[in-house]
Amino acid sequence: MKLKDLYSFLKKDLQLIEDQLAVSVSSDQPMIHTAGMELLKAGGKRIRPVFVLLSAQFGTYNISQVKKPAAALELIHMASLVHDDVVDDADMRRGRETVKAKYDNKIAMYTGDYIFASALKLMTDIEIPRAHQILAQGMKEMCLGEIEQINEQFDTDQNIRKYFKRIKRKTALLIALSCQLGAITSKADVSLQKLLYEFGYCVGMAFQITDDILDFTASEKQLGKPAGSDLKQGNITLPALFTIRNYPEVKEKLDLYYQNGNSELLKELLKDIKSHGGIEYASQISAKYLNRAKNAARSLPDTDARDSLLKVADFIAGRKF
Numbered sequence: 001m002k003l004k005d006l007y008s009f010l011k012k013d014l015q016l017i018e019d020q021l022a023v024s025v026s027s028d029q030p031m032i033h034t035a036g037m038e039l040l041k042a043g044g045k046r047i048r049p050v051f052v053l054l055s056a057q058f059g060t061y062n063i064s065q066v067k068k069p070a071a072a073l074e075l076i077h078m079a080s081l082v083h084d085d086v087v088d089d090a091d092m093r094r095g096r097e098t099v100k101a102k103y104d105n106k107i108a109m110y111t112g113d114y115i116f117a118s119a120l121k122l123m124t125d126i127e128i129p130r131a132h133q134i135l136a137q138g139m140k141e142m143c144l145g146e147i148e149q150i151n152e153q154f155d156t157d158q159n160i161r162k163y164f165k166r167i168k169r170k171t172a173l174l175i176a177l178s179c180q181l182g183a184i185t186s187k188a189d190v191s192l193q194k195l196l197y198e199f200g201y202c203v204g205m206a207f208q209i210t211d212d213i214l215d216f217t218a219s220e221k222q223l224g225k226p227a228g229s230d231l232k233q234g235n236i237t238l239p240a241l242f243t244i245r246n247y248p249e250v251k252e253k254l255d256l257y258y259q260n261g262n263s264e265l266l267k268e269l270l271k272d273i274k275s276h277g278g279i280e281y282a283s284q285i286s287a288k289y290l291n292r293a294k295n296a297a298r299s300l301p302d303t304d305a306r307d308s309l310l311k312v313a314d315f316i317a318g319r320k321f
Contacts, residue, residue, distance in 0.1 A: 001298035003045060006311040010053050013063050017049045020071040024118040035111045039078055042094045050075040055196045057305035059186025068122045069181045075119035082112035088233050110188040119137035131184050140179045145169025153234035154258050156251055162242050172204030195296050202293035207316050216273055217321045229268050239278035247276050
């Protein structure tokens, strides 16, 4: 089953959001316009807009209103990826050339800025001050997460607590806000807003941990980038952190790899992480977050939207790329 099959009743509304995204990234400046359209064509799971729409079902659902935060959150996500590719010096994403690779760093940074601005412009039509306060704080936290990742690159002495704080800011928070803002925009009960935020946060944590696992276990074709890219770029994720904390000889090997960049050492490290329990440990932590997410969802009213949230959580648990 494909992800989109889990919320097929939202198909028409999701197409409206896709149309809104196209309008928002369009520009009179040909280079920015082309780069923005290529980003849209690259696709993506659109998981953030989906969570906005599903969460809005627990209040007064009005697609003409709710499509704005749904598109805005996806634009923020897209813009952050463009900037990430500059920071990470990444040439490929989802099997396509990045904006940075096709043009240059300057064009990529301003394209990302343009998309961020387009997201904020969309949100101005939502006349709920709390929604803007929450989104602004969330964007600040995302930036802090990115800076933390840069500061912690290649640091083999970092602890796992820092990793959890980092992925909360980089990934989980935006998914949590997708659920929360969908509920706020539809004026759902405050108690439901809190449950949906908890669901989104826990799903977001599990989503990122699963991504970090797949970086070691999925194929280059599935990932759209070489396996082990995170480790190569100095981003030490949960499977690797567990392994180097429990096996000093693997930590020594990783330190040596970061000193000389030997590709054979990288291959050995990938094998070590898979054979020393790092994948299993990370999978257990992901499962705990998913259980928390499902417990929050089960406390919501029994609707098609709740069923879809539960199914999406299960999909994340079982996805292979």
